[in-house]
Amino acid sequence: MFRNRKRQKGFIMIITLIISSMIIGVLLCCFKLEIMRKEYIISTMKSQLRIDPYEEYRVHLLTKLNKHIRENIKAWNDEDVHNLLLNLKADKVYYGNSFVQYNLKDKEILLSLYTKEGPGRMEYYKYKVDQKEKNRVIFYLVKMKN
Incomplete structure (x- = not known):
């Protein structure tokens, strides 16, 4: 139904x-x-x-500085590296607007990093010649300033 x-x-x-x-x-x-x-x-x-915007500039500057040291060093010790860095000019090691300087007073390497995006940063590095491998310089970051 x-x-x-x-x-x-x-x-x-x-x-x-x-x-x-x-x-x-x-x-x-x-x-x-x-x-x-x-x-x-x-x-x-x-x-x-x-990615850190300063990373590219830091890598290029430290690579160019290391290449400059390798090409112009006579003996691998701290004194010769210090003397080589004394003669370092900002126009020898640069990338874009960024460049490398040597601070004689503190015996530090100063990286002035300027990017296209904005303000720069100052990074201070100490260096040391590696005792195990004589033809190697090690850079240590000491401080940063914005």
């Missing part, structure tokens, strides 16, 4: 619209979750892979 009852004309259309809207809602929620997951991954990668 109940099965033979006649249904109204729009009943199947309404059920179809309700079910399809529920499916679309679930799909939109899944899509939103995937977008949130992707944003989280990107922000995590950016925070972990953040």
Whole structure:
């Protein structure tokens, strides 16, 4: 008896619209979750892979300084390295607007780092000739000034 009852004309259309809207809602929620997951991954990668803007300049300057020392040193000891650094001029070792100076008073190497993005930074390094490997100079960071 109940099965033979006649249904109204729009009943199947309404059920179809309700079910399809529920499916679309679930799909939109899944899509939103995937977008949130992707944003989280990107922000995590950016925070972990953040690069110091001065790193490129520091690497180039210390590499050029090391190359300059290797090419012009006669004997590998602290005194000869000190004498070589006394004759160092800012126009010999530079990269962009950044350059290297030698502070005679404190016997420190001064890196003046200036980037394209903004203000500069001063980094002070001490040096030491490695006793195990005679043809190697080690630089130690002493302090930084912004």
